[in-house]
Amino acid sequence: MPDTAVRPALETPDLPRLRRARLAKVRAELAQRDLAAILLYDPVNIRYATDSRNMAVWTLHNPVRYALVPLEGPVVVFDFHNCGHLSAGLETVEEVRPATGWYWFGAGPEAGRRVARWADEIAALMHRHGGGNRRLAVDRLDPLGARALEARGLEILDGQEPMEMARHLKTPDEVVAMRHAVAACEAGMAAMRAALRPGMTENELWSILHQVNIARGGEWIETRLLASGPRTNPWFQECGERVIEAGDLVSFDTDLIGPYGMCADISRSFLCGDGRGSAEQRTLYALALEQIETNAALLKPGMTCREFAERSFALPERYRANRYSVIFHGVGLCDEYPACLYLEDFESAGYDALVVPGMTLCLESYVGAEAGGEGVKLEQQLLVTETGLEPLSSFPFEDSLLERWV
Incomplete structure (x- = not known):
């Protein structure tokens, strides 16, 4: 298209x-x-x-x-x-x-x-x-x-x-190049949002992101992480021939290698069809957005991964088993150092690292109950500055899943 x-x-x-x-x-x-x-x-x-x-x-x-x-x-x-x-x-x-x-x-x-x-x-x-x-x-x-x-x-x-x-500290030219990748990615996401309709398959929707990325000088996409309806939970299910239905959540993670070989790693969850999301969908979405916004306000240069893991947003118990693999990770030509894990995973798989100006990071959230149902995936890409975090991604959140919906 x-x-x-x-x-x-x-x-x-x-x-x-x-x-x-x-x-x-x-x-x-x-x-x-x-x-x-x-x-x-x-x-x-x-x-x-x-x-x-x-x-x-x-x-x-x-x-x-x-x-x-x-x-x-x-x-x-x-x-x-x-x-x-x-x-x-x-x-x-x-x-x-x-x-x-x-x-x-x-x-x-x-x-x-x-x-x-x-x-x-x-x-x-x-x-x-x-x-x-x-x-x-x-x-x-x-x-x-x-x-x-x-x-x-x-x-x-x-x-x-x-x-x-x-690679973990970006030069000003690398940040400029990354803005081009984010722009290509968000244009693809906008085209996906505009095309989403009941009756199309997950593969059809995912193909739009590839097309827009290539048209804008991008290179490839590292995963196929798009799922709809009951396939959104648990996470890490790749897109397939499932037909998307009205009222389904459609969650995806771009993992896109765009212009100049830079990565745009942004996640969103859309609601297919007209109207407002269900109470459960809005609860999931509100928690994921709260996690992203709370952690973005908390993370500052000079913090360590362990310190951040200790203070970061705590998922309610029913969602912890299905938590995402990291709270944040570096991003550049692909996912890069460092990776900050949840506190409960720190001893078995985590490591400490210092957050410093010049890093570009992705804050992650996945919210889906262990008992089943749908799941919401959100992710924001940010630049660490001397004073805090500057958003690199600005794609809007889903009005139909927010409490401010009218």
Whole structure:
């Protein structure tokens, strides 16, 4: 369907400046940990460090491209067959080489020989630019590759921590880029709201968000989290062929990768059809909205995740078993560090982190009774400033589910 929403006037990010700043942040994390280089396979990390992209979803499960970012020396992108031109013009990439694929689909029984060739090339670059430092971080690597690098005298260390720490504070240009992703996402949400009618399937409604995102320069959507009626509880049911009925709640989580590769992670629950929601639907919605608004007013820079978990909105007992997995999480090129869990989950799965200006966060709420019925999903995307939280998402809440409805 055509995108007829009015496009907001948005500042354009300075992409060369954005790229230089990101690469500098990665190298600062390497220096802090005495790492000679980092080898990146995750396409999101490659995008962050270089702004080079190629078939991101496909390369998430086919390791056909990688990048070596040294503390000092040229950044080398190793790209898929005949794809060297994709990094042309990027000031962050000084050399492009053909990748050596040694995963089983691409290499089959030749995997052993190819991994040796691959490891020789990485080790040679480390020897040339590492200044004697053999400490190499990697974000994702199968055992065959790790053993091959270690056999060549390299010390393999975790690359996820330095990349998450580089990514978790946003530059002004990244915030500008994120506003474009949010604008594309909210245009898609508006088109979904306008199209929602009894008789359409969940898949039909969800497809509208994809179309608007792509039309506005977006890239992909990470999940299929849209459900209607009784499928809204418990949460994490993906959309399907269920026909949406009048009076159904339709709850969704966008998980959208929009323009500039930035994530817009916003959730809403709509009421299908005319009229006011039922008393139970309005109760669910009011609790979810209260949780979002209470937590937004509470969260301040300088708080820790544990401190916030201790003080945050407490769900009534009948909804706690079905609580969402986090109270808030970071967001950038995708969901990012940190993740703040509910207090009852902290000891088993949580960790502490400090909330500081420059983070972009998503406050989450899911309210659905353990005994069944429908569920409401709400989520707001925000920027942490020196004084508090600035909303990045402004999509309206559902009047038909609010007490102020007339």
